[in-house]
Amino acid sequence: MAQTTLFSRTQIDQRVAEMGKQISADLAGNEVIALCVLKGAVFFCTDLVRSMSIDVAMDFIQISSYGNQKYSSGVVTILKEPQLDMKGKHVLIVEDIIDSGLSMREVFNYIESRGAAKVKTATFLDKPKARKVPFHADYVGFSIEPQFVIGYGLDFAEKYRNIPEVQVLSD
Ligand code: IMP
Ligand code: MG
Secondary structure, three states: OEEEEEEOHHHHHHHHHHHHHHHHHHHOOOOEEEEEEEOOOHHHHHHHHHOOOOOOEEEEEEEOOOOOOOOOOOOOOEEEOOOOOOOOOEEEEEEEEEOOOHHHHHHHHHHHHOOOOEEEEEEEEEOHHHOOOOOOOOEEEEEOOOOOEEEOOEOEOOEOOOOOOEEEEEO
8 A cells, every 4th residue: 555645733723723723713702622533533633623722622423434445435423422501602623534424514514403503524534536525624724625535633444643644545
């Protein structure tokens, strides 16, 4: 398998800092919860909240993953529920990558059903051409072509999450 760099550490740091600044400006004055979608978004989320200048609580949700496949089964179930009370809060769902859109649609609807005042979404990467259901994120780090990427939290069969940059994985 070949691995080629798509986004360097410098590019990632710059873009995440910009996103944090923008989100802070947009959400200032509200009670904000950053809801990290485990496991892939952990790296992005911890960088993002540290680049934000407003108070932000953190919580975590985990949904079923691809298993060892490069393609989604299309079935999404919640494996770990958030602990914080979402009622009246502005919840910022923080995701690593949006592909088919099925995961984000599921998480979005679930958080709305928990009584959040407003639900916003931030994704580090977006593959708009890969959608199976329409989904538009409020904040997107980088839009990419429908290719399989690893690193900065993104895995293939639980491997490569700890690579600091983003790489394309091809066979
Ligand atoms: P979706 O439900 O098809 O939008 O899938 C989103 C989830 O699939 C992401 O949160 C990732 O965990 C995983 N995923 C999608 N594309 C990639 C990729 O290129 N590399 C690694 N994981 C991916
Ligand atoms: Mg994910």
